Amino acid sequence: MNxxxxxxxxxxxxxxxxxxxxxxxxxxxxxxxxxxxQNSGLLFDSPDDLNDAINRDNKKKKEKRNKK
Amino acid sequence: xxxxxCTHCHIEFNQDVMxxxxxxxxxxxxxxxxxHLLKDDGLxxxxxxMGNNTIAPPLKIEDDVNKFDxxxxxxxxxxxxxxxxxxxxxxxxxxxxxxxxxxNEKILYDTDGILEVNINFTNNKxxxxxxxNIITLSKIISKIRSIGYNAYPYDKNIKEEKATKAxxxxxxxxxxxxxxxxxxxxxxxxxxxxxxxxxxxxILNAIHIAEFFLATPVLFYSGSVxxxxxxxxxxxxxxxxxLLVASGATLAYIYSxxxxxxxxxxxxxxxxxxxxxxxxxxxxxxxxxKKNAVDTLDTIxxxxxxxxxxxxxxxxxxxxxxxxxEGDIIELKAGEKASVDGEVISGSATFDESSISGESMPVxxxxxxxxxxxxINIDSVIRYKATSDFEHSTLNNIVTLIEDSLASKPNIxxxxxxxxxxxxxxxxxxxxxxxxxxxxxxGNFEDALINSIxxxxxxxxxxxxxxxxxxxxxxxxxxxxxxLLFKESKYLETMxxxxxxxxxxxxxxxxxxxxxxxxxxxxxxxxxxxxxYSISDSSTHPISLAVKKDLEKEYNxxxxxxxxxxxxxxxxxxxxxxxxxxxxxxxxxxxIKDNGIDFNIDSNMSLFIVAIxxxxxxxxxxxxxxxxxxxxxxxxLKDNNxxxxxxxxxxxxxxxxxxxxxxxxxxxxxxxxIDKANYLQKLKSNGEIIVMVGDGINDAPxxxxxxxxxxxxxxxxxxxxLSDIVILDNSLQGIIDSFIISKRTYKFIKQNLGISxxxxxxTIPLAVMGYVIPLVAALSMSLSSLLVVGNSLRIKNK
Numbered sequence: 039m040n041x042x043x044x045x046x047x048x049x050x051x052x053x054x055x056x057x058x059x060x061x062x063x064x065x066x067x068x069x070x071x072x073x074x075x076q077n078s079g080l081l082f083d084s085p086d087d088l089n090d091a092i093n094r095d096n097k098k099k100k101e102k103r104n105k106k
Numbered sequence: 107x108x109x110x111x112c113t114h115c116h117i118e119f120n121q122d123v124m125x126x127x128x129x130x131x132x133x134x135x136x137x138x139x140x141x142h143l144l145k146d147d148g149l150x151x152x153x154x155x156m157g158n159n160t161i162a163p164p165l166k167i168e169d170d171v172n173k174f175d176x177x178x179x180x181x182x183x184x185x186x187x188x189x190x191x192x193x194x195x196x197x198x199x200x201x202x203x204x205x206x207x208x209x210n211e212k213i214l215y216d217t218d219g220i221l222e223v224n225i226n227f228t229n230n231k232x233x234x235x236x237x238x239n240i241i242t243l244s245k246i247i248s249k250i251r252s253i254g255y256n257a258y259p260y261d262k263n264i265k266e267e268k269a270t271k272a273x274x275x276x277x278x279x280x281x282x283x284x285x286x287x288x289x290x291x292x293x294x295x296x297x298x299x300x301x302x303x304x305x306x307x308x309i310l311n312a313i314h315i316a317e318f319f320l321a322t323p324v325l326f327y328s329g330s331v332x333x334x335x336x337x338x339x340x341x342x343x344x345x346x347x348x349l350l351v352a353s354g355a356t357l358a359y360i361y362s363x364x365x366x367x368x369x370x371x372x373x374x375x376x377x378x379x380x381x382x383x384x385x386x387x388x389x390x391x392x393x394x395x396k397k398n399a400v401d402t403l404d405t406i407x408x409x410x411x412x413x414x415x416x417x418x419x420x421x422x423x424x425x426x427x428x429x430x431x432e433g434d435i436i437e438l439k440a441g442e443k444a445s446v447d448g449e450v451i452s453g454s455a456t457f458d459e460s461s462i463s464g465e466s467m468p469v470x471x472x473x474x475x476x477x478x479x480x481x482i483n484i485d486s487v488i489r490y491k492a493t494s495d496f497e498h499s500t501l502n503n504i505v506t507l508i509e510d511s512l513a514s515k516p517n518i519x520x521x522x523x524x525x526x527x528x529x530x531x532x533x534x535x536x537x538x539x540x541x542x543x544x545x546x547x548x549g550n551f552e553d554a555l556i557n558s559i560x561x562x563x564x565x566x567x568x569x570x571x572x573x574x575x576x577x578x579x580x581x582x583x584x585x586x587x588x589x590l591l592f593k594e595s596k597y598l599e600t601m602x603x604x605x606x607x608x609x610x611x612x613x614x615x616x617x618x619x620x621x622x623x624x625x626x627x628x629x630x631x632x633x634x635x636x637x638x639y640s641i642s643d644s645s646t647h648p649i650s651l652a653v654k655k656d657l658e659k660e661y662n663x664x665x666x667x668x669x670x671x672x673x674x675x676x677x678x679x680x681x682x683x684x685x686x687x688x689x690x691x692x693x694x695x696x697x698i699k700d701n702g703i704d705f706n707i708d709s710n711m712s713l714f715i716v717a718i719x720x721x722x723x724x725x726x727x728x729x730x731x732x733x734x735x736x737x738x739x740x741x742x743l744k745d746n747n748x749x750x751x752x753x754x755x756x757x758x759x760x761x762x763x764x765x766x767x768x769x770x771x772x773x774x775x776x777x778x779x780i781d782k783a784n785y786l787q788k789l790k791s792n793g794e795i796i797v798m799v800g801d802g803i804n805d806a807p808x809x810x811x812x813x814x815x816x817x818x819x820x821x822x823x824x825x826x827x828l829s830d831i832v833i834l835d836n837s838l839q840g841i842i843d844s845f846i847i848s849k850r851t852y853k854f855i856k857q858n859l860g861i862s863x864x865x866x867x868x869t870i871p872l873a874v875m876g877y878v879i880p881l882v883a884a885l886s887m888s889l890s891s892l893l894v895v896g897n898s899l900r901i902k903n904k
Contacts, residue, residue, distance in 0.1 A: 040306055044309070047293075051320070058286070065278045072228050073228060082208060
């Protein structure tokens with residue numbers, strides 16, 4: 039029984055560290071810089087908006103490749 | 107007449123003035139143009155995203171967009187990266203909602219040559235990167251303007267980069283601390299329950315280890331802020347609250363590690379995490395405040411013109427404002443903003459000086475008239491001689507004044523900070539003596555350490571640190587319910603201690619709009635009434651607009667606006683026009699006399715006299731009216747022994763009338779923004795604690811100097827950005843509420859401090875004498891915090 043509890047504790051810890059790491063990555067990559075824009079994100083999840091986001095990412099990647 | 111919404115901007119207008127296009131309605135050609143542009147480009151989902159929000163109708167911008175491609179501009183604002191791509195920082199104008207951001211980003215991203223666009227909704231700052239071989243900056247700006255927005259460059263300086271980095275840094279630290287504390291508290295529930303119901307040693311050890319892993323990043327990463335503060339404090343020979351927090355948290359951490367390995371006693375990893383978290387949240391809010399101040403300053407700076415047209419050897423040369431020298435002849439066209447101060451040498455024009463004086467009445471400038479940098483030429487070309495370079499101009503002085511004031515804005519040190527210096531030294535000394543005393547008395551290191559840690563933990567500044575913020579939080583939320591936005595809780599204390607209240611006049615004590623006070627209408631025919639309506643409808647001058655509004659209110663639907671001919675504006679006097687065989691002259695007494703019409707009137711208000719074919723048919727007298735609650739507010743302030751001063755850019759006659767009406771004895775008229783700021787500086791040097799209430803950009807320097815600055819919610823964005831308190835519903839009752847709630851909250855802050863001090867006086871001796879183990883110390887620390895929280899909740903009970 040103790041073994042199960044300890045395993046749960048370890049697993050919970052690992053999961054929470056992963057979540058924390060993801061949140062810190064999000065903050066460091068500027069995703070939380072504009073709180074109001076983030077809150078309005080709901081408005082920008084139509085297929086067209088998501089396609090636009092992918093196109094912009096591709097544009098950035100292409101530019102980075104050309105730079106190299 | 108019913109109002110309907112414009113299809114583009116969603117603002118409601120009278121349906122008779124709308125441009126109809128099938129089922130669509132537009133308030134102006136600008137909105138119609140932008141609507142079709144968006145539709146043709148397949149961007150009409152903008153209106154879905156906009157929802158029910160309104161936006162401003164498209165801006166009419168007259169300046170030359172090619173200035174963005176000039177070398178002087180590029181040297182100042184554009185950065186070039188290693189690939190030759192260019193980047194600029196801009197402040198966007200016209201952004202009202204997320205849909206506006208979406209639209210601008212979408213239309214720019216879809217433009218060839220633009221590599222990156224990022225517009226920040228919070229502060230309207232944008233970063234654009236582009237390939238100069240494909241597109242120019244002038245084309246990019248034109249694109250933004252074509253959809254009804256505008257953009258100004260600003261110089262991203264080190265201060266902003268530091269403030270941005272600090273904010274991000276604190277945010278991440280705070281996020282880690284809060285996240286971890288939540289997890290530690292969940293595990294803590296199991297631990298504390300186990301004290302009562304029994305818990306296996308194996309599980310307890312596992313919990314200790316788990317808490318250790320969680321608390322470590324909080325102490326060393328998030329808590330590094332306190333270690334740094336303590337280090338610099340010690341370096342400057344100051345013992346501050348940071349040292350107490352750092353030492354208390356570190357000792358509790360070290361002791362908890364000892365317990366974790368030794369297996370005896372109780373760990374305090376949860377206390378370590380929570381101490382760091384609570385105090386870090388308070389520090390983060392301070393950092394946000396500083397960042398907002400920097401953003402506001404950048405917005406002010408972006409309003410400064412970037413270049414000017416100077417006459418050299420009969421040629422017009424475009425130069426950067428920094429290159430303007432005293433004595434240069436500058437040509438200023440209609441719609442342009444003066445960049446430096448000067449004196450008119452040719453031409454005459456009407457100027458909008460509201461950015462300097464706050465008054466909306468345009469001022470006529472003719473030969474030898476003084477021009478102030480930052481004012482706008484409304485109607486004609488003039489040439490003026492610069493009397494200063496840009497660095498020494500009024501506009502730059504205002505910006506520098508605000509910048510300096512923001513950097514050194516004084517805080518009234520709250521009681522906790524005053525006490526914490528001596529408190530921290532005392533506690534550390536007591537803890538050291540406790541350790542030494544017990545060590546030599548018992549000869550047992552462990553017991554001595556436990557007792558000294560108990561002293562530090564029990565004296566740990568939780569209650570002291572919470573005493574002010576807890577009460578402030580309740581006070582702030584109460585104020586928010588009354589539509590009062592206090593940007594920082596420390597303003598509650600300052601407000602409670604204020605001695606003088608300084609008011610701006612127009613828009614603060616008065617409604618800021620001209621209203622018709624009286625009119626003498628002889629028996630007029632419908633035709634004559636329509637002529638009066640037509641002439642008032644033909645000008646955008648505030649007086650004309652007020653007269654037009656008054657007539658519409660009185661005569662409702664029956665008025666007709668004719669197409670007048672030979673329309674002429676006489677700056678500073680009025681307007682003239684003809685209709686069929688009628689000559690219409692409308693304006694002040696001077697205009698009437700200039701046209702040889704024999705008429706006299708004795709009035710200290712603004713006049714709109716209308717004469718048809720040299721016969722005066724009606725006179726309108728207009729004035730700005732005081733707000734409904736102005737007199738009541740002044741009475742309250744007087745009853746509470748506060749000094750009251752009114753400062754205004756308006757003339758002595760009007761200022762005196764208003765001051766008398768509302769019962770203010772001390773007032774100053776004809777004040778420039780610098781005059782207002784100097785006046786406040788003088789009051790401050792006499793030891794007054796000043797609350798300044800204003801609404802316009804002309805109040806900005808004074809607002810920055812005041813101990814507390816209050817802006818009306820309808821005021822200039824700049825004043826709202828700089829102010830400490832914003833009255834969202836523009837009601838002066840808000841000032842009364844601010845004082846009442848601040849005083850009550852400050853009373854409770856003092857009570858809370860009393861509670862935490864009494865608690866320390868009682869418990870520290872007990873800890874020194876060894877009657878308190880660290881567990882009890884931690885629990886009683888929580889109890890003291892609870893007492894403070896409970897007391898704070900009583901604030902709203904009256």
